[in-house]
Amino acid sequence: MEYHRKLGLSEDAFEGVIEHAERASYDGTEYRHVPDYRRGVERGTVLFDGEVVRGFPKVPRTLVLAEGVPRQFDSPVAVEEKLDGYNVRVARIDGDVLAFSRGGLVCPYTTWFVERELDLDPLFDDYPDAAVCGEMVGPENPYTAHDYPDVDSLAFRAFDWRDRESGEPLDVRERRERYGEYGVPQTRLFGVYDPDDAAADLREIVDELDADDREGVVMKSLDGATQLKYTTSAANRGDLAYAFSLPFDYGQAFMFRRLIREAFQSIEWDESPEAARERARAVGEAIVLSMTESIERVADGEAVGERHTVRGDPDAIDALLDHFEEQGLTIDVEADDRADGERVVTFCKRVQSTNDKIRGYLDGQIVRE
Structure with missing residues (x-):
């Protein structure tokens, strides 16, 4: 396969990428995915059955809106909601609609969900080279x-549309x-703003999202190239x-x-x-109370992990x-x-380091600092 041409690389540069790519398989087809950024190739880039699905680019962050936005943008900025879920790219390869994780693995569950809930065949019939990029959100989320x-x-909420081979975004x-024509649900668009005057409006948007316990915003140039x-x-x-x-994990x-x-936000x-002080108290509670809850669970003989x-x-x-x-995770099914x-399963992805260390310290293990 001439993957190097599809990636725009020389053969030597491609060899430097492929030696770090990992192998995986889906439904009898072996493929490779790039777990880290290499030589201009995005993390999560997939080489599947002779086709390329580019990884989603890393989005930079600003800590100060009033300074960061005009520094990043010199033209109108579209502001959309950033959702708290997991990033997927959906592409059709050899007639099969597949959902790829941020790291480039085909997720069988997400693929099943997309096939059941979204009718993307008309979209891929008209735009076979599209990568439908979005966020999977909700409480029943693996x-x-x-x-x-x-x-x-x-x-599923779409937030981008890219050429799956080149990675070029759509306006x-x-x-x-x-997406509106094909009935694909999208993230919220708050509006289009002048970058020099956007800070006050962004502050209001962020405050409203914060009050609703939502994640944030993504700002994009209208051509989609700068984010x-x-x-x-x-x-x-919530992250803390x-x-x-x-x-310990x-x-x-x-x-x-x-x-x-x-x-920086406080300033x-x-x-x-x-x-x-109220912000500091809330942050401190998020840190300390979550730790004490985990210690109590282990003390009671339970395992802690991602439920x-x-x-x-x-x-x-x-x-x-x-x-x-297959990824080496330890899964404990707690309810089935x-x-x-439909089948409803609650499971825990066990994180061994935290379980072992909490148990050790509860049993008197000495901390060496």
Whole structure:
């Protein structure tokens, strides 16, 4: 396969990429995916049955809206909602519609969901080279669960449209119009703003999202080529609570980045001493209370980990659990029921380091610092 031509690389450069690519298989077809950024090739890029599905580009972040937005953009900016879920790219290869994770793996459960809930064949008939990019959100989510009032179980929301081989994005306005024509649900568009004057409007949008416990915004140039993200305090606290519920499995860098976001937002928001102290209290509670809850669970003989509930076709759920085990994850099924003709499974992805260390410290193990 002349993958190097599809990726725009020389043969030597391609060899430098492919030696780091990982092998996987789906439904009898072996493929490769790139787990990290290599020589201009995005993380999650997939080489599947002679075709290329480019990885989704990394989106930079600003910590100060008033300065970061005009520095990143010199033309009107479209502001869309950033949702808390997991990133997928959907493409049709050799007649099969497949859903790829951010890291480039075919997720059998997401593929089943997309086939059942979204009729993408008309879109791919007209645009066979499209990569439908979006977020899977909702409480019954096998990767990142978060409640949204309009989602009972799991839902897809498109936020980008790219050429699956080149990775080139579609113009924001054209993308939203096309998805509307094909009935594909999309993330919210708050509006289009001048970058020099956007800070006040963005502050209002972020405050409203924060009050609703939502994640944040993604700002995009109208051609889709330049992007920038910003998250709410509620999202930062939620991430910290999650990380500190598994304190020995998430690195200090993960925690530090979110604390930095809180500090810079407090300064840009020009908070009063009382408001800054309230922010500090909320952050401290997110950190300490989540840790104490995990310690109590282990002390009570339970295992801590990432708990998720999924529902759907029994075969699709079996494929999901097999998919996790193939990745070396330890899965404990805690409930396996039927509801409205579907299988509903609650499982825990066990994180061994946190379980072992909490148990060791509870048993008197000495901490060496």
